[in-house]
Amino acid sequence: MKILLAFLLQAFLFSLAGKAQLNRYIIQFTNKAGTSFSLSTPGDYLSPKALERRSRQQVAIDSTDLPVVAAYLDSVRLSGAVTILNASKWLNQVAIQTTDSVALQKIAGFQFVKSSQPIAPRSSSAQPSDKFAEPNLPLNTQEEIPQTELANIYNYGQSYGQVHLHQGEFLHNHGFSGQGMHLAVIDAGFPGYVTMPAFDSARINNRFTDTWDFVTNQSNVNGANNHGTICLSTIAANIPGTFVGTAPQATFNLYRSEDAASEYPIEEHFMSAALERADSVGSDLASISLGYYHFDNPSFNYSYANMNGNTTISASAADLAARKGMLVVVANGNEGTNSWHYLITPADADSVLAVGAVNTSGIVANFSSYGPSSDGQVKPGVAAVGWQATGFQDAGAPRTYNGTSLACPNMAGLATCLWQAFPEENNMGIISALQQSATKASAPDDRMGYGIPDMKKAFAILLKRFYTQQIQQAGCNTILKWSAKTSANISYIVERKLPTDVDFVSIYTSTGTGNFHADNFSYTDDLSSLPTPISIDYRIKVNLDTDTSFYFTPVTIQHQNVCASYTFIGDGDWNNAANWGAGVVPPAVLPAGSSIIIDTQAGGECVLN
Structure with missing residues (x-):
C-alpha cells in the first residue's frame, strides 16, 4: 500500500514539477529515532550562551533541539543525483535539489519520510526590480523633525527622530545600548557591512560574530541584496553627529535566508534554518524584515x-524560536494599500512582536499592513518609524526609506536595550512591557496594534514588575522595606498621606548610586506623635531622571496603638506621681507602642520598687 501511495504522490509531484520546473524539494521526516545526540548532553549541539539563555528563562531542552538524524540525511543524499541544501531540526526536514525522478521516488518510499513536496525551482541569478521596492509615499512636509538634545550621550544626527519617538535615548543615557546582547538579523544580504564607515564600531570591536548564507550555503554574507544592509544600519550604525542606531553596542549575527531573485516557500525553510542557527549560537533576539503571501508560482x-500563526513554515519556525527563549521581531508588511490589505507571514505567528510603520510624528503609514491575524490576534503588536525612516545602504550619506522593514529593526534594537536592563525577564515579558507602555495600550487597533512603545514607561513597568516591598506597623513605627533596581539616576521617595492631608507628602528620599543594580532599602516612620486610631496611606515614588510619574503599589495601614510616652523626672519612688512628667504614672501593663523615658535629676537616683 505504501508503494502505491508513493507512486501516486510521485506522479502528482512530477506533473507539477514538469509544469513549473520545480527542482528543489522539502523532505520531511517522521521522527528522530536512532539519533546520535542526547537531551542529556545539549552542549553537543547548543552553545554555552544558548544554554545560559535557556537556563535563565527556564526553557527545557526537547526533541526539536536534536539535529536531524544523520543517517536520514545520508540516505536522502545517496538516493541518486541529490544535493542537500540545508536542514531544519525544529521542523525535522531537509531541503534538497534534484532533477532525478528515480531518486525522488526512492526517497518517498523510505519508512522515515513523512512527505516530499516540491517547493521551488533552481535558484536564479536574475534580480527582480521590485521585490524590495519602497512603498511610494509623498514627502510629509507637515512632519515635525525633533532636534537632538545635547544632554544625550549620543549625538544622533539624522536618526534622532526615530529614536526619540520611543524615548529610546532614555535607555542609552542609562547605559543600555545593547552591550552583551546578541541580535540576529535575517535578511537578503548585507553588502558593504565589512567596509562601510557606519559599521566601523561593530567591526573594530569584533561584534559581528557569526554569518551564514542559507541560499548559497557559504559563510560570506557580504553581498546579494542591500535590503539587509539598510535594516542592519538602523540598529548597528554609529557615526556620531550623523546617525546612531537603536542598539549601537549590540553584537550581531547576520544570516541571509532571502533569495531576492525569486519568491518561493523555500525561503521560509531557509528562514527556519537561520533562526535555528541564531538560537544555537546564543542570539537573544532576531530581527526579520521579510514576509510572504504571494509567490512566483501562484499554486x-x-x-x-x-x-493564523499555525499554517506557514515561517510562522511555525518563528514561534519555535520564541519557545526557545528568543525575542523575535517581525515586519508586519507593506500591503495596506493593495488588494491583499493584511499582514503577511511570519508576522501572524502568535509569539512574535509584529511591527507596523509610522513616521517620527507618530502618524501611521498608509502602506502599513492591517491586522488582525485571521485567528483574531492583535496585529501589528506595536508600531515604530518606517515612514521616512533613515538608514544606510552604502558608504554614502544616510537616506530615507519607507517600509515596515525599517520599523522592525528600529524596534528590535530598542527591545534589545530594554532587555539588557532586565535580563531576569523572559522574551514574552519584554514584549508585554513594550505593549503596555504603548500609546494605544488600553484600546489596540488593526493599524498600530498597541501603539508606539515608550521606553521610559516600559523601563518603569519592568522596574515595578520585579520590585518587592513590605510595609507594616511595629508598635508606634511603620517599617518600610523594599528591594528594587537602582542607579545614580534613580531615586525612591517615600510618601505618606494622613487623614488631614489633601495629598501625599514626601517624608524620605533614597538616592541610588553607581550603575544599574538590585539593592535593598528601608525606612522607619515614627508615629508616636500621631493620634489613634487613624488610617495612614503610604506609597513609594520612583524618580527616573526627574520624572516622578511612576509609583509602586500603595499600602494602607491602620494605626491603632496608643503611643503614650511616660517620662520619669523624679528622684526616688517609682509609684509617686510627683516623680512623673505631668504627674502621670504608667500602668502596670504598658499599651503596645508605649515608651518610658527615664530622665533622672543630676546627682539623683531612680528607685524601682
Missing part, C-alpha cells in the same frame, strides 16, 4: 485564512 500562494 503556492497563501490566503488570508492561512495567516
Whole structure:
C-alpha cells in the first residue's frame, strides 16, 4: 500500500514539477529515532550562551533541539543525483535539489519520510526590480523633525527622530545600548557591512560574530541584496553627529535566508534554518524584515485564512524560536494599500512582536499592513518609524526609506536595550512591557496594534514588575522595606498621606548610586506623635531622571496603638506621681507602642520598687 501511495504522490509531484520546473524539494521526516545526540548532553549541539539563555528563562531542552538524524540525511543524499541544501531540526526536514525522478521516488518510499513536496525551482541569478521596492509615499512636509538634545550621550544626527519617538535615548543615557546582547538579523544580504564607515564600531570591536548564507550555503554574507544592509544600519550604525542606531553596542549575527531573485516557500525553510542557527549560537533576539503571501508560482500562494500563526513554515519556525527563549521581531508588511490589505507571514505567528510603520510624528503609514491575524490576534503588536525612516545602504550619506522593514529593526534594537536592563525577564515579558507602555495600550487597533512603545514607561513597568516591598506597623513605627533596581539616576521617595492631608507628602528620599543594580532599602516612620486610631496611606515614588510619574503599589495601614510616652523626672519612688512628667504614672501593663523615658535629676537616683 505504501508503494502505491508513493507512486501516486510521485506522479502528482512530477506533473507539477514538469509544469513549473520545480527542482528543489522539502523532505520531511517522521521522527528522530536512532539519533546520535542526547537531551542529556545539549552542549553537543547548543552553545554555552544558548544554554545560559535557556537556563535563565527556564526553557527545557526537547526533541526539536536534536539535529536531524544523520543517517536520514545520508540516505536522502545517496538516493541518486541529490544535493542537500540545508536542514531544519525544529521542523525535522531537509531541503534538497534534484532533477532525478528515480531518486525522488526512492526517497518517498523510505519508512522515515513523512512527505516530499516540491517547493521551488533552481535558484536564479536574475534580480527582480521590485521585490524590495519602497512603498511610494509623498514627502510629509507637515512632519515635525525633533532636534537632538545635547544632554544625550549620543549625538544622533539624522536618526534622532526615530529614536526619540520611543524615548529610546532614555535607555542609552542609562547605559543600555545593547552591550552583551546578541541580535540576529535575517535578511537578503548585507553588502558593504565589512567596509562601510557606519559599521566601523561593530567591526573594530569584533561584534559581528557569526554569518551564514542559507541560499548559497557559504559563510560570506557580504553581498546579494542591500535590503539587509539598510535594516542592519538602523540598529548597528554609529557615526556620531550623523546617525546612531537603536542598539549601537549590540553584537550581531547576520544570516541571509532571502533569495531576492525569486519568491518561493523555500525561503521560509531557509528562514527556519537561520533562526535555528541564531538560537544555537546564543542570539537573544532576531530581527526579520521579510514576509510572504504571494509567490512566483501562484499554486503556492497563501490566503488570508492561512495567516493564523499555525499554517506557514515561517510562522511555525518563528514561534519555535520564541519557545526557545528568543525575542523575535517581525515586519508586519507593506500591503495596506493593495488588494491583499493584511499582514503577511511570519508576522501572524502568535509569539512574535509584529511591527507596523509610522513616521517620527507618530502618524501611521498608509502602506502599513492591517491586522488582525485571521485567528483574531492583535496585529501589528506595536508600531515604530518606517515612514521616512533613515538608514544606510552604502558608504554614502544616510537616506530615507519607507517600509515596515525599517520599523522592525528600529524596534528590535530598542527591545534589545530594554532587555539588557532586565535580563531576569523572559522574551514574552519584554514584549508585554513594550505593549503596555504603548500609546494605544488600553484600546489596540488593526493599524498600530498597541501603539508606539515608550521606553521610559516600559523601563518603569519592568522596574515595578520585579520590585518587592513590605510595609507594616511595629508598635508606634511603620517599617518600610523594599528591594528594587537602582542607579545614580534613580531615586525612591517615600510618601505618606494622613487623614488631614489633601495629598501625599514626601517624608524620605533614597538616592541610588553607581550603575544599574538590585539593592535593598528601608525606612522607619515614627508615629508616636500621631493620634489613634487613624488610617495612614503610604506609597513609594520612583524618580527616573526627574520624572516622578511612576509609583509602586500603595499600602494602607491602620494605626491603632496608643503611643503614650511616660517620662520619669523624679528622684526616688517609682509609684509617686510627683516623680512623673505631668504627674502621670504608667500602668502596670504598658499599651503596645508605649515608651518610658527615664530622665533622672543630676546627682539623683531612680528607685524601682
